[in-house]
Amino acid sequence: MSVLEAIIMGILQGLTEFLPVSSSGHLEIANYLFGIEAESNLQFTMAVHAATVLSTITVFFRQIVELFKGLFRFRMNEETRYVINLLISMIPIAVVGFFFKDAIEGLFTSNLVLVGIMLLVTACLLTFAGLAKPRTGTITPKNAFIIGLAQALAVLPGLSRSGTTISTGLLLGVQRSEVSKFSFLMVLVPIIGMNLLELIGAPTGGEGIGTWQLVGGFAAAYLTGTLACRWMIRIVNRGKLTWFAVYCVAVGLLSIGFGIFH
Template sequence: MDLLEAIILGLIQGLTEFLPVSSSGHLELAKFIMGDSALPEESLTYTVVLHFATALSTLLIFRKEVIQVFRGLFQGKINQEFMFSLKIMISMLPAVCVGLVFEEVLASFFGGKILLVGLMLLITSVLLLLADRSKTTSKDVSMFGALVIGLSQAIAMLPGISRSGATISTSVLLGVDRNKAAKFSFLMVVPLILGKIAKDILGGDIHFSSEEIIPMGAGFIAAFIAGLMACQWMIALVKKSRLIYFSVYCSVVGLVAVGFTIFT
């Protein structure tokens, strides 16, 4: 993996982690276009580095909300902060269970499954269209809502299903305020990313040589900066009900991916 490939993949991860177009799906498409050599044996390590970069950008933007979550967990009082923290924990359960039980099955969906990516992008497009047309309300995320949103996050482990798109769309369809839906969507994934990183490190799956430090560092910086911009942009777009643009985009990319697979 050369420096340019590392930066391109970093930008893709940083932008698509927050924009509702599926980061995993776009990384699969990018690797397919650039060839399997784009991410050879260090694929897992580089993926972890990119996810860590986007997790840090989320922590920076939502630092006040993150502090609120930790206060709620450790202050020992049943108040608004504790309830918000509890909702975050509940939303994580489906993805944790699916990830632990079906880890090998999920892994089989990656690695050049372009038809699957295309079909899942079309599903993402429909979800975004439904959310874009839903009514604006001022409701907060409920306990039951947190579980349902968590289920949508678990489904979004498939490449091509946008995690942010699925969780934000589910929240909006449940009647949650759009701004609260976006913040909850971005916050609920941070513990999962950090937990996955810790699991891979402790499992001994992370390894790289000294010559890979510069490309990985460049990719990390690209993903971090792109993530900062995309996260703030996405919040503004959700407030203004502009999800239709991403719905159209996912439709086009999905149809191209499906068409390419069928006719080549």
């Protein structure tokens, strides 16, 4: 992987982690186009995921600080209830991570047909959510768990995590500003946990990726991720999801075409 390819991959990760178009799907397509083996760039994958975690913390820094302040008052309050809902939402992805990790990883083999099909599913979800009337519901334990189930399903390459969780929340009647915030905060611990597990289980020795590739990919993912996160919040608040559905259909059909004819 060259430095330029690393920057391009970082930009893709930063944009597509937050925009509802599937970061995993786009990275699978990029791996295919650049001829990169998915197993060979574990360090890079961890670096760009860490960058998007930092992007989320940057955008929601004030809210995260408030949550910690409320949590460490050690009594039931609004912040504590919110943290409990975040923890509830993480249960499904934790189950998938512990019991189906190898099966999921087996799907990340540049299977462009699967990626394309899941992008079409993402487009359907975004369309339904975009047509839903704005409502003023809040995050409840039940809603948190259902949104968590949506996040667990979004481990499939091509099924957008942000698109799936935000669409699910909107279809459940959660207020737009609340669902975007919850969608981005609920992924922090799972991504950090996934990176730690990958780090612990990573084989020692072997040829690693270059320092400049890591730096370029990390910086590109952080900068574009921060911009995309802020942009996505505004998009959800305005209910403008339909154009992303159109994009997912176009890329999904192209991905299926590449997978079938190449």
